[in-house]
Amino acid sequence: MSLPADILPLEVIDKTIDQPVWIILQSNRExxxxxxxxxxxxxxxxxxxxxxxxxxxxxxxVMEHNGRMLLSGNNIVMLVPGGKKDV
Amino acid sequence: MSLPADILPLEVIDKTIDQPVWIILQSNRExxxxxxxxxxxxxxxxxxxxxxxxxxxxxxxVMEHNGRMLLSGNNIVMLVPGGKKDV
Amino acid sequence: MSLPADILPLEVIDKTIDQPVWIILQSNRExxxxxxxxxxxxxxxxxxxxxxxxxxxxxxxVMEHNGRMLLSGNNIVMLVPGGKKDV
Amino acid sequence: MSLPADILPLEVIDKTIDQPVWIILQSNRExxxxxxxxxxxxxxxxxxxxxxxxxxxxxxxVMEHNGRMLLSGNNIVMLVPGGKKDV
Amino acid sequence: MSLPADILPLEVIDKTIDQPVWIILQSNRExxxxxxxxxxxxxxxxxxxxxxxxxxxxxxxVMEHNGRMLLSGNNIVMLVPGGKKDV
Amino acid sequence: MSLPADILPLEVIDKTIDQPVWIILQSNRExxxxxxxxxxxxxxxxxxxxxxxxxxxxxxxVMEHNGRMLLSGNNIVMLVPGGKKDV
Amino acid sequence: MSLPADILPLEVIDKTIDQPVWIILQSNRExxxxxxxxxxxxxxxxxxxxxxxxxxxxxxxVMEHNGRMLLSGNNIVMLVPGGKKDV
Incomplete structure (x- = not known):
């Protein structure tokens, strides 16, 4: 049931590797x-x-996290390549 | 258990590519x-x-997001090709 | 684990194609x-x-939506072929 | 991981075809x-x-629905063959 | 990723067939x-x-249900073979 | 996408068989x-x-349950081999 | 639909084996x-x-848990290799 879409969401995420990103979770954490x-x-x-x-x-x-962290996909609502505006 | 439907939802989404869309999430974000x-x-x-x-x-x-962003399918309630009325 | 049922739900939906329908979501949207x-x-x-x-x-x-829109199956509670009574 | 059970739930549903049923959803709708x-x-x-x-x-x-309607399995908590007592 | 466990949960359920059981749902229904x-x-x-x-x-x-009823597995939190104590 | 981990969670559960365990559910039941x-x-x-x-x-x-009971995996948040401290 | 990503989340978790970690659940437990x-x-x-x-x-x-415990993946929002800052 897969149709040829112009852009796949995972491609957009892949192109964001090594670049700033802004991620918003289901709670009010960002x-x-x-x-x-x-x-x-x-x-x-x-x-x-x-x-x-x-x-x-x-x-x-709230906090700065040095190094790496994992965010679980279940809780992600939005992912914005380029990062957060006005930060 | 797939029946021949007149229109598949993914086809409707596919025809909306490069066109305005209005998306409503489970929270009150749109x-x-x-x-x-x-x-x-x-x-x-x-x-x-x-x-x-x-x-x-x-x-x-609330905000304008230049460039691209991903919205997770888990949180999408409605997707309206053509965009939001009166905007 | 599939048994021969008299009517499959997807068949009922299929017979509703091109006809009025009333759909109720988990929120109080209809x-x-x-x-x-x-x-x-x-x-x-x-x-x-x-x-x-x-x-x-x-x-x-609340609103009239000209054209087509997608409603995500995750959020659908009831689907009533024939539409809403008294509308 | 399937064991031989005396009765399968889908068999009980199947035997209820064309008979009264009482269905209770996760909300307070019945x-x-x-x-x-x-x-x-x-x-x-x-x-x-x-x-x-x-x-x-x-x-x-609350309402009487003439004809057929679909109730989504995601929201069903109980299904009682024979219908609701005292109705 | 299946390991040999001493007892499988479905075996315990299977041994409870034709015996009293106490079932607790995610809501406060039992x-x-x-x-x-x-x-x-x-x-x-x-x-x-x-x-x-x-x-x-x-x-x-709250109520006595004569005959059979189905409880959806999605909503079951606990299942206690032998029934409810002090009933 | 499976990597060789030092310890698999199901192995830890398997080693707890026939030993005390403390289980915490999504509600405030333990x-x-x-x-x-x-x-x-x-x-x-x-x-x-x-x-x-x-x-x-x-x-x-709240209660003591003699014999066996099933707890549904959907509702389990934590499982602590060895049981609850100070009990 | 898998694309070659620079780093897989499970690899990051795997490299954290035998090291401190900070895990945040959907409730306010950490x-x-x-x-x-x-x-x-x-x-x-x-x-x-x-x-x-x-x-x-x-x-x-709130508590110190000697020995091992399992946290269910369903409830994990964040996993931070290296542990919690200022602890």
């Missing part, structure tokens, strides 16, 4: 960092990530 | 933008998206 | 429109849909 | 009607259904 | 009755079930 | 007992279980 | 400890874990 890995389930590895809590009006820096 | 990619799990890539928060009566523009 | 497509995951395509918000006592018309 | 179809995912088709909202003490008739 | 069927998804068929609503301190009999 | 069975979905069988409700500060014994 | 095992579903085994409850501003040590 992460910015460098994308260094991913798999078919959109589990991702980011490097030197900053973690943000986003409320009504504000986006607040 | 996105308008140009659809540029998708896969069998209805993960989608949109371009130059506008993000909206929708409350009782209002639909408020 | 849609009426013409069913024009579906797949094995009960993702559906409806045409010229009306969207309703249903509260305690009332069913309120 | 349906009574004639079971006319099902599949391996316990998606079901019922005919001439009555819809009930069940609160603390009361079970209130 | 059922006692005779287990008469099951499948690999832990969908179960119970017979002559009693339904209980369990609150803080009390377990209250 | 169980201690002897692990006697499991399968690939981490459905488990425990024997002579004690059930605990855990609130802010306290862990309260 | 764990630090030594990662000693995992599988393809990101079920993990940690050793000598500390459990933390995280609220608005504070991260409070």
């Amino acid at each position: 992460f910015t960092g460098k994308l260094v890995g991913f798999d078919d389930f959109v589990n991702v590895i980011i490097e030197d990530a900053k973690e943000w809590i986003v409320n009504e009006e504000h986006s607040e820096l | 996105f308008t933008g140009k659809l540029v990619g998708f896969d069998d799990f209805v993960n989608v890539i949109i371009e130059d998206a506008k993000e909206w928060i929708v409350n009782e009566e209002h639909s408020e523009l | 849609f009426t429109g013409k069913l024009v497509g579906f797949d094995d995951f009960v993702n559906v395509i409806i045409e010229d849909a009306k969207e309703w918000i249903v509260n305690e006592e009332h069913s309120e018309l | 349906f009574t009607g004639k079971l006319v179809g099902f599949d391996d995912f316990v998606n079901v088709i019922i005919e001439d259904a009555k819809e009930w909202i069940v609160n603390e003490e009361h079970s209130e008739l | 059922f006692t009755g005779k287990l008469v069927g099951f499948d690999d998804f832990v969908n179960v068929i119970i017979e002559d079930a009693k339904e209980w609503i369990v609150n803080e301190e009390h377990s209250e009999l | 169980f201690t007992g002897k692990l006697v069975g499991f399968d690939d979905f981490v459905n488990v069988i425990i024997e002579d279980a004690k059930e605990w409700i855990v609130n802010e500060e306290h862990s309260e014994l | 764990f630090t400890g030594k990662l000693v095992g995992f599988d393809d579903f990101v079920n993990v085994i940690i050793e000598d874990a500390k459990e933390w409850i995280v609220n608005e501003e504070h991260s409070e040590l």
Whole structure:
């Protein structure tokens, strides 16, 4: 049931490798960092990530994570190549 | 258990490539933008998206995302080819 | 583990093609429109849909969607061939 | 990992075809009607259904659905052959 | 990735056939009755079930279901062969 | 996509057979007992279980279950070989 | 639909074996400890874990778990090789 699409989502993720990315989870956690890995389930590895809590009006820096971390694909809502605007 | 349907949902998505689309997530986030990619799990890539928060009566523009972004198929409730009315 | 049932749900959906349908999602959104497509995951395509918000006592018309839209099968609770009564 | 069970759940559903059934969803919606179809995912088709909202003490008739409707297996908690008691 | 375990859960369920069982769902519904069927998804068929609503301190009999009923495996948290204590 | 890991989770569960285990569910239910069975979905069988409700500060014994019971893998968050500390 | 990514998430987990890890669940539970095992579903085994409850501003040590424990992959949101900062 696969149709030839112009662009596959995993291709877009692949082109973001080694570049900034902004990832938003189902909770109000957000992460910015460098994308260094991913798999078919959109589990991702980011490097030197900053973690943000986003409320009504504000986006607040909560923590900086040196090195790598895994974010589980189950919880990812949005993935924005290029990173977060105005950060 | 597949029956010949007149139109397959993925065909409708495929015909929307390079055209405006309006996507509504399980949370009250909505996105308008140009659809540029998708896969069998209805993960989608949109371009130059506008993000909206929708409350009782209002639909408020929250942010503009230049370039591409991925929206995870798990969280998508509706996808409307042609974009959002009155925007 | 498949038994011969008198009627398969996908057959009922297939017979509703090009006819009015009423679809109720897990949230309090409801849609009426013409069913024009579906797949094995009960993702559906409806045409010229009306969207309703249903509260305690009332069913309120929120919006009319010209053209086609996709509703994700994950969020569909009920699908009623013939459309919504009293609309 | 399949063991010989005395009765398979799908067999019980199959024997309920053309008979009254009572179906309870994860929300507080309930349906009574004639079971006319099902599949391996316990998606079901019922005919001439009555819809009930069940609160603390009361079970209130909300609507009558003439003809057929599909209830998605994802949302079904209980299926009771024979229908609802005291209705 | 299957290891030889001393006892398989489905074997325990199978040995409970025709015996009392106590089943607890994700909501605060509980059922006692005779287990008469099951499948690999832990969908179960119970017979002559009693339904209980369990609150803080009390377990209250809500209804008796003569005959058979299906409980969907998705919603089952616990299954206790032998039935409910003190009932 | 399987890599050689030092220890597989199912091996750890397998080594816990016939030993005390502490299991925590997604709700605030917890169980201690002897692990006697499991399968690939981490459905488990425990024997002579004690059930605990855990609130802010306290862990309260709610019930003792003689014999065996099944806990559905869907609802299991943590499984601790050796049982619960201070019990 | 697998593309050659620079780094696979499971590789990153594999390199963390026998090293400190910080794991955050969907609830507000967090764990630090030594990662000693995992599988393809990101079920993990940690050793000598500390459990933390995280609220608005504070991260409070709740319990120390000697020996091994399993955390179910379904509930894992983040996995940070190297452990928790400032602990």
